[in-house]
Amino acid sequence: MKATGIVVEYNPFHNGHKLHATEARKTTNAQVIIAVMSGNFLQRGEPAFVDKWTRTKMALQNGVDIVFELPYAFATAHAPTFAEGAIKILDAACCDFYCFGSEDGYIQPFENSMALLNNQHTQYEQKIKEAVQHGISYPQAVNAAYKEAVQTDNTNRPFVDLTKPNNILGFHYMQAAEQIHSTMQATTIQRIGASYHDEELSDQRIASATGIRKSYFETHTLHDTQRFLPESVHHLLKAWQGDHSTFGSWKSFYPLLRLTILRDGPKRLAHIADVTEGIENLFYRAAVNHDTFDGFMNTVKSKRYTWTRIQRMLTHIFTGYTYNTRSKINTPTYLRLLGMSQAGRLYLNEQKKNFKLPIVSKVSSFSDSSLDIDIHAANLYALGLGKSEMNLDYKNIPIFLRESQ
Amino acid sequence: MKATGIVVEYNPFHNGHKLHATEARKTTNAQVIIAVMSGNFLQRGEPAFVDKWTRTKMALQNGVDIVFELPYAFATAHAPTFAEGAIKILDAACCDFYCFGSEDGYIQPFENSMALLNNQHTQYEQKIKEAVQHGISYPQAVNAAYKEAVQTDNTNRPFVDLTKPNNILGFHYMQAAEQIHSTMQATTIQRIGASYHDEELSDQRIASATGIRKSYFETHTLHDTQRFLPESVHHLLKAWQGDHSTFGSWKSFYPLLRLTILRDGPKRLAHIADVTEGIENLFYRAAVNHDTFDGFMNTVKSKRYTWTRIQRMLTHIFTGYTYNTRSKINTPTYLRLLGMSQAGRLYLNEQKKNFKLPIVSKVSSFSDSSLDIDIHAANLYALGLGKSEMNLDYKNIPIFLRESQ
Incomplete structure (x- = not known):
């Protein structure tokens, strides 16, 4: 098969x-x-x-x-x-x-980009590293280094646009597959x-998962999301709603997240995976001062950290996942x-x-x-x-x- | 003054x-x-x-x-x-x-007991230590050692009964005061x-705090407790009831306590002050299996640990109070x-x-x-x-x- x-x-x-x-x-x-x-x-x-x-x-x-x-x-x-x-x-x-x-749905530009970066591997990695050290976010650093690499090429080959989240992930899959010399073929x-990341629902039958979640959390009903879901999924979500008081989100998890932040305090937070550069102090103060997730995030977000990066730290805080635990996997x-x-x-x-x-x-x-x-x-x-x-x-x-x- | x-x-x-x-x-x-x-x-x-x-x-x-x-x-x-x-x-x-x-309200028996134990200090401490090492609870060990010391005395002086919780505490106060050569006079x-520890309310105007709390948690009203409280206290408790959904107790704190136990896991629990001898594994399993404090305590209590001793561990778990933190105070x-x-x-x-x-x-x-x-x-x-x-x-x-x- x-x-x-x-x-x-x-x-x-x-x-x-x-x-x-x-x-x-x-x-x-x-x-x-x-x-x-x-x-x-x-x-x-x-x-x-x-x-x-x-x-x-x-x-x-x-x-x-x-x-x-x-x-x-x-x-x-x-x-x-x-x-x-x-x-x-x-x-x-x-x-x-x-x-x-x-x-765009074409594999060739991905393969061209792979070849390009393989050629320039060392410079490329070096540039990303330097940019991150200068306080630029990782995705931005990758973008800049990649743009520079593409500009040096004069073969007229098409390259993939790595500013698009889906393309970025796809590109990482291909890099990972290459690294392990996988025989799987990329498509x-x-x-x-x-x-x-689209947050607004459209009048089509396709919406992003982000938009679907947002619609639910704003209206507290699944009504507006139904057209974007297979019928079986709609039924499963309705059943979930019956069994649970809420759907999963940081907003609903925040009271418990807050407890973990306050209980740990900055010293222990510093041991949690991805928590770096003193952000544990900011987290602690924000948790002291805010009783909602939105209030918390408004305080801790900054140019330096993407929203996603902060949320990943919060995930690890919530589960108590330390650098030490991670180092073993x-x-x-x-x-x-x-x-x-x-x-x-x-x-x-x-x-x-x-x-x-x-x-x-x-x-x-x-x-x-x-x-x-x-x-x-x-x-x-x-x-x-x-x-x-x-x-x-x-x-x-x-x-x-x-x-x- | x-x-x-x-x-x-x-x-x-x-x-x-x-x-x-x-x-x-x-x-x-x-x-x-x-x-x-x-x-x-x-x-x-x-x-x-x-x-x-x-x-x-x-x-x-x-x-x-x-x-x-x-x-x-x-x-x-x-x-x-x-x-x-x-x-x-x-x-x-x-x-x-x-x-x-x-x-009994007399200070002389306390002073006699102090003098007696000062005379036999080394043997007394040694006996307690040995008993504890043999798995006897600390209070029981103290009782046994004390009883033995009293029996060796032939002066006919009255000694204090150290099986009574109030007497025990009073005796510790006097020992502590002596240790720091306090000029305070004991009365x-x-x-x-x-x-x-009386749990049942009586028809007198005096009840134990334990009994008062128990009455509230059983009836969810302060009605039956009112006669045992000064009027101003009753008012303060009524006001608290209006401001809070609940009074403090492990029963009401348990969902959060459970989170701290499950998040830490046995390895980190072992660092919490007073947690010894593998009880962290028992705590963890009990927290996995029980969604009420009563269920949890029924699983973890044993002859070896007094209820109070277990609760102290839980307090430290809840607040994240480690051996390391304690060692600094x-x-x-x-x-x-x-x-x-x-x-x-x-x-x-x-x-x-x-x-x-x-x-x-x-x-x-x-x-x-x-x-x-x-x-x-x-x-x-x-x-x-x-x-x-x-x-x-x-x-x-x-x-x-x-x-x-």
Whole structure:
């Protein structure tokens, strides 16, 4: 069976995601779509809108055959590490292709850019490093160094625009795949409709996940979001709403986040992963003075730190994820199976002997420090939502969707 | 002006406390009653029923002239350290007497017991140490060693019964005073009515604070407690009830306590003050499995640990108070003024030049690591109650009660 990997967050799953899964299958002529998906905390440093099991259901009901969890250590990291973790998992699961969304949908400009930067690797990295040391944010530093590299080229080849978030991620996937000499073939499809960060809902059937979440948090109803969601997803969100008092967000998690900041104090905060340069003092003062997440963020945001970078620090503060804990995790060590379709199960039976990492269907039978962090993060996420049942990772078995829908 | 010191918690203030203050004044013919009072966390390892400012008001309206806060480091410690902190503060504030409640109200048996144990000091301490090492709880070990010492005496002097909680505390006060060669004179008055731990309310006007809290938490009304409280205290508790959704207790703090236990995990819990011998693993598992404080305590309690000892660990876990933090605090370093009456103010003006420690009326003008912990503990207490205003220690000035009532 031919398999194509995709890297997803589904926060929440919407029509655009469904299109991506369908197109990835078509373009690559795959029998199986394998998604590597962030757990309960996401790449932009936020608690997920709904938990990983619910998002797994959404995926399986809408064109995905296998969902593996991207471990916390990678899911909440900056783009290069996030991409590295995701690609290694897809590679370990013997995918033939991986397919990501991009602005234009052509792979050639990505390959040209890869070649260009491989040629100029040392200067390129040096320039980024210097810019960051001068207080420029990492994404800005990358942009500037890349722009300079492109300008020195005189072959007239098309290069990819690395100011677009989707292109950046795609580019990191390709770099990660190259690094491990993966035999997976890169493909890309054009993203349709709303762009990644668009916050306003349009009159099309495609909206960004950001826009969908924003609409919910502003109106406290799912009504306006319904047209952008597959019906099954809408049902799952309605059911979640019935079971929980709230959807996941920093706004709702803030009272508990605040407790962790105040309890730790600046000294202990300084040990938390990504917390650097005295920002722990700013965090502490802001938590003392503000009882809402918006008030807190208004105080701590600055030119120096992107919103995402700050949120990632907050994620690590919330979960108590220290530099020390992180230093012990270098690479994915397992394939945590969250769910599968009928086709997915067939693929696993056929291919798992070739997998480069062990499949974990039952966490109690696998001992691993990265897995412990995933379980821990899921517990903290549940507490953030005011749920009392802990260790769902032990209790929930992988979701099996018999009929593909 | 003559001053008499008392050691109090007022959790909450009741008729018995009022009697104690009145009797202490009468017996010693004092113009001023100085109370050293625990802050927002108490000696039995619990969050206070109401905060230290409210309890200060109760005290000032009912016969106390000055309230100093017993710093967290002493207020939440076992009896010998608690007593040491309290006595040092009363001594530093130039009290002429200190007066504690006891079962029988005679000071001579305490003095006889002091003399007896001074004679047998080394054997006595050795016996306690050995018993504790054999897994016997500290209070039980003290009891056994003391009983043995008394039996060896053949002078027919009366000794104090050290199985009674009030007597134990009084005895520790006297030991602490002797250790610092205090010139304060010890006095004692008989406790009337309910004994320290009595949980049932009686038809008298005196009930234990434990019984009063229990009645409230069972009935969720202050109605049944009213007869045991001075009217002013009843009013303050009613006002608190209006301002807060709840009174302080582990039951109400448990969701946040649980978060701190789960977030830290066993490894970091092991650094928390008083957490020893692997109990961190038990705490962690119990927090995973239980969403109520009662469920948690039913799992962690055992013969080896008294309820109080476990609660003290939980207090330190909640506030993030580590062995390392504690190691930096050896002795009280300030007199934190929470409130005063007219007479109290006169006394301070007259005597403060003789005080052995600086008075802190305004925390922002005094820098001290023990004071930082008090401020920190007050913040965590407020979060436990679901209150959002932090750093009340900076905002509240000492309460001044112009008219004594």
